[in-house]
Amino acid sequence: MQLPQFEDIISRLGKGQTWSFSGGVHPLGNKHLSNQTCTVRPPLPEVFIVPVRQHIGTDGKILVSEGDLVKKGQPLTQSSQAFAVPVHAPTSGTVIAIGDHVTAHPSGLSETCIQIKPDGHETWDSLEVSTNYTELDKRDLVAQICNAGITGMGGAGFPTHIKASGSKTVEFLIINGIECEPYITADDRLMREQSASILEGIDILTHLLCPRAVVIAIEDNKPDAFEAIKQACQSRSDIHVIAVPTKYPAGGEKQLIQILTGREVPRDGLPIDVGVTMFNVGTCFAIADAILRGKPLIERIVTVTGKAVERPGNYWACIGTPVNHLLKVAGYLSDKQSQPEVIMGGPMMGFTLNDAAVPVVKITNCLLVPADDELTHGSNERACIRCSACADACPVHLLPQQLFWHSKAKEYDKAQDYNLFDCIECGACAYVCPSEIPLVHYYRKAKSDIRVERDERNKADKAKARFEARKARLEREKLEREAKHLKAKEARLAATDNKASTSSKDKVAAALARAKAKRAEQSATADTKVDTKETAPTANDNKKAAVAAAIARAKAKKAAQQASQQGDSSPAKTADTADNTADNSADNTVTTEPPQDNVVDAQAEKKKRVAAAVARAKAKKAAQQASQQAETPPVQTPDTAGSAADNSTDSTVTTEPSQDTVVDAQAEKKKRIAAAVAKAKAKKAAQEKNK
Incomplete structure (x- = not known):
């Protein structure tokens, strides 16, 4: 169906012409009861009850606490949600309670409310x-x-x-x-x-x-x-x-x-x-x-009407004003009602309050207090006669009779098939029903049950989705762990193979290095032997030579003493010979000072042996010279000298200096002192012999 165009609509409205809609009814208006007087402002109640949520959407976060002082127009809640609006303090006063309280709802359920005791000053918050x-x-x-x-x-x-x-x-x-x-x-x-x-x-x-x-x-x-x-x-x-x-x-x-x-x-x-x-x-x-x-929305006009109030009219009611306070201001006539009844809204779409202490909210436009004979209450509900008057009155082309049957039988799926939620709850069907069936009440009950069932199903679906998501996540994490462990295992195996290969290569390289070192050592040994023959002894060799010289001097001194005791005619030469031998040994001892760096030489052991051999040769040669210079008789002196030389040679051959003697610095000094003392004693003995 093609929609009317903008120009056609404007032209039609300019002529005062309109369209119409199907269905609808013409109930008695009774508006004259309350529209003849100006809107009045009632006095403040003893306490205001402000529901936290008064709109379609989510609640806001409460900004006040019990005992707080609030000003008129001060925000009581706040929210960042799109479908959330704050509520404000209707007057200045003290917050005396925050908790559940019965509110304006057909179910009569309680909701979170903020109760404020007014101070009467009407102090505004900043605007x-x-x-x-x-x-x-x-x-x-x-x-x-x-x-x-x-x-x-x-x-x-x-x-x-x-x-x-x-x-x-x-x-x-x-x-x-x-x-x-x-x-x-x-x-x-x-x-x-x-x-x-x-x-x-x-x-x-x-x-x-x-x-x-x-x-x-x-x-x-x-x-x-x-x-x-x-x-x-x-x-x-x-x-x-x-x-x-x-x-x-x-x-x-x-x-x-x-x-x-x-x-x-x-x-x-x-x-x-x-x-x-x-x-x-x-x-x-x-x-x-x-x-x-x-100014925030803290008040609205509320119609208080019906034949059971003395002063019906319109009142500027602050949001949160208890209904019983407005009824008191309007003059509630209890004798007009056999049972107390207050309808919030009109007779067609309103609902009866369970408690007159409920507060006025932002959508409260009327409080209807009817007398006993004023309205049809639907208490005389009779069986449906299938007259179809309800279908003729429905403005949205529904079948109220079928909706009623399925809603009453709680066949909610079938009720939805008949477009239950398209119902605007206008009450036209119930108004024309000759059986006085409160049709809208059945529809509201069915809608509420369906919403609850839908919410439960949505919660179950969400819980199932969370469970499946958790299960999938755990399975995914398990696979990731297994993949991680497999990767680590492969890495370990690869590292082991690399290590084995590297170890084999290292072993080959180590063998080659040892072979090269051995060849180098052999070459170095050969070079050392050649150098020993051609050059002077090293510092360690000098130490060993000094030791051998000291031993030779000791033996020479002993030989000289023996010759003196035997009455040698030429003792001076023997002493001189011993003295010369001692001098030579002492000179060698005094002038030789081994450096410390050669102590740690890798070839020290071999050089020690070479030096010992050289020292023995020198000692033997010195003993021979001493024997030739001695003037003692051939029988005794040569034997004595030879004995000394032999002893010296034997001592040299059999004496092997220890490693501690070579390293000890104090021992070297003691050796020099002993050599000097021996030389002095030999010289003195020779002088006394000559005298």
């Missing part, structure tokens, strides 16, 4: 005022609307900042002033008294959404409100004020769009899908208050 909002960034403007806690005031409670920040093209901005529900006159009095502020809110929304046209719709049973809005918009050619024929439920979102534009919102679609965005007149007033005056 953020935007005098020229057109210069602000649109995102900042939307954020101010959100921070003011504004939600849809028509009854849905949808966060306003979500609708005000849409990115799709808007052809029609529709302002809903229909208020089609019987008895309710809150929007009627608001349009009469605050038309200028409503227009300011419309201008702010126009600045945000940039629609091609603005349409204000007012039901024709509100002539005073229509004239007030018409007067406020008389200089605005871009705003169309349209009077809509009275028919319930013309105030429904989809129904009003169809009336004004001829376009039908898709079954699973939204108004923006047909180029339309809709706001309630109360929402427009709250936006103007928030942006231009900095």
Whole structure:
């Protein structure tokens, strides 16, 4: 089906013509009970009960604690979630409790609430005022609307900042002033008294959404409100004020769009899908208050009406005001009711409160207190006669009779097959039912059960998904560990193979190195033997020679003493010979000072042997010279000298200096001293012999 074009719609609205919708009813309005007096402001209650969540979406985080002092308009909650708006303190006072309290809900369940005891001073918190909002960034403007806690005031409670920040093209901005529900006159009095502020809110929304046209719709049973809005918009050619024929439920979102534009919102679609965005007149007033005056949403107009109240009318009720306080102000007449009954909302879509201590919330527009004979309560429910009157009255083309059967039998799958969730719960079907069946109550119960079942199923699905994800993660980690261990094993095997190969190569290299070292050692030994024959002895050799010389001198001295005792005629020569031998030995001893570096020579052992042989040869030669120079008789002196030489030679041959003697520095000094003493004694003995 082709949608009506924008130009055709504007032309039709300019002529005052509208479309219509199927179904609908014409109940008694009874609006005259409450729309004849101005809105009044009741006194403060003893305590305010502010529910944390008063909108479609998530709760906010509570910012206050018990015992805190709060100011009027101070935020009580805060949240960064998109579908969350804060709530504010309706007055200044003290937080006396934070906990569960019964709230305005058909189920009568309790929700988290903040209770504030007013101090009576009405001290305001700091207010953020935007005098020229057109210069602000649109995102900042939307954020101010959100921070003011504004939600849809028509009854849905949808966060306003979500609708005000849409990115799709808007052809029609529709302002809903229909208020089609019987008895309710809150929007009627608001349009009469605050038309200028409503227009300011419309201008702010126009600045945000940039629609091609603005349409204000007012039901024709509100002539005073229509004239007030018409007067406020008389200089605005871009705003169309349209009077809509009275028919319930013309105030429904989809129904009003169809009336004004001829376009039908898709079954699973939204108004923006047909180029339309809709706001309630109360929402427009709250936006103007928030942006231009900095006031958050802390109060609204509530209609208190019915034949069981003495002063029906409209009241500026602060959010959180207990219902029983408003009933007291309006003059509740208990004798008009056999049982206390208060309906929050109108007779068509409202619900009966379980407790009059529940607080007023942002979507509370009416408190209906009917007398016993005023409304049909559905307590006389009878069997369905299948008259199909409910189907004729349904504005969304449903089959209420089938929905009723399946909902009552809890056959929820079949009820959903008949599009249960398309029901707007307008109550038109129950209004025309001759059997007085409270059809909407069955539908609400079925929807609630389905939502609970759906939530449980979603939780189970999420739990199953988490379990499967955990199982997959554990399996993945197991495979990763096994792969890691396999990789480590392969690395170890590769390292072992490399190590074995390297070890074999190292062994071959070590063998070659030993062979080369052996050859080098042999070559060095040969060179040492040659050097020993051709050159002077090294420092270690000199040490060993010194030791051998000392031994020779000792033997020479002994031989000289023996010769003296035998009466040698030429003792001086023998002594001189011994003296010369000692001198030579001493000279060799004194002049030889071995350096320390040669002590650690790798060839020291071999050189020691060579040096010992050289020392023995020298000692033998010295002994022979001493024997030749001696003048003793041939029989004794040569024997003595030879004996000395032999002894010296034998001593030289048999004496092998120890390693400690070579290393010890003190031993060397002692050797020199002993040699000098021996030389002196030999010389002295020779002198005495000559005398």
